[in-house]
Amino acid sequence: MRLSIRHVTHYHYAEPALRSAQLLRLTPADDPYQTVRHWQLDLPAAATSGIDGYGNRYHLMMLEGTHDTIRLLASGEVETQERTPCALPGVLDIRVFLRHTALTAASAAITELAHACAGKGTLLEQLGRKVLEAMPYTPGATQVHTPADQALALGAGVCQDHTQVFITACRILGLPARYVSGYLLNENEEHAASHAWAEVWLDHAWHGFDVSNARAPDAHHLKLACGLDYLDACPVRGVRLGGGQEVHTTRADVQLIEN
DSSP, rough: EEEEEEEEEEEEEEEEEEEEEEEEOOOOBTTTTEEEEEEEESSSSEEEEEOOTTTTEEEEEEEEEEEEEEEEEEEEEEEOOOOOOOOOOOSOOGGGGOOOSSOOOOHHHHHHHHHHHHTOTTTHHHHHHHHHHOOBOTTTOOTOOOOHHHHHHHOBBBBHHHHHHHHHHHHHHHOOEEEEEEEEOOOOOOOEEEEEEEEEETTTEEEEBBBTTTOOOOTEEEEEEEEESSHHSSSSEEEEEEOSSEEEEEEEEEEEEEO
C-alpha cells in the first residue's frame, strides 16, 4: 500500500533560548518491506545528516541565536508491503540487543512476567498479551522518560511503554530485542499515528511484534529507526540553553493513498 505521512513538531519556550540542538530520526530508509517514493524535512535551519551506529539515518540541526519557537515538519510518501521475519541481522552484533539500559532495566516484576511465558509455543503472542493485560493502553499515564519497570508498576502506558517492558522481558529470557519507532496507519483514533513496536531475534530472524495492537507489524507499519530503547530511536531529541518552561506538541497523520 502507498502511505502519505505528515509529522509536525512544535516547541514553544516561555523565554528565548540562546541556542539549541535537535537530533532528528525522521527519515525512513528503504528496506525489503518499504520503499520511500519521496520525503522531505522542512526545518528552521540547515542540518547535517549521517547514519548512526544502529543504521538509522539522522539529521543534526543547530540553532544559534535567540529563539522561542521551533517547528519541524517531516512529510512524504512510502510504499509498504506485508512484513515477514527478516533474516538480515543489521549492522551490529545481535548480542548488543541483549543489553539492558536505564529505560529497560530488569526488575523482579518484569522477570516474573517474562518467566510466566517462557517455554510457551507462541512466546511473543503470550508475552504481548501479558504486557497488555498488565498495563492497558492509557494515554497520559507516563512520560517519555518513564522506565519500563515504573510503567509496569503503574499498570498503564502507551506504545513506548508496552514496547520497553516487552523487550526487557525478552532480554531476560536471553532473546535479543530492539525498540522500533515509526508510523502506523490506524483507524483507531485513540492510538497515535506515531508508533513504536518491538523486533525480537528468534530462529535466526527478526520477528516484529506490536504489543499495543496485539499483532505482528504489517503493511500498515512504516519503520523509522531502531535501538536499545526509546531514546535510541525516538523521532526528535534535543537540548537547549535557556528558554525556561517548554510547551511541546507533535502530531503525525498517516493516510492511505488510493490507487
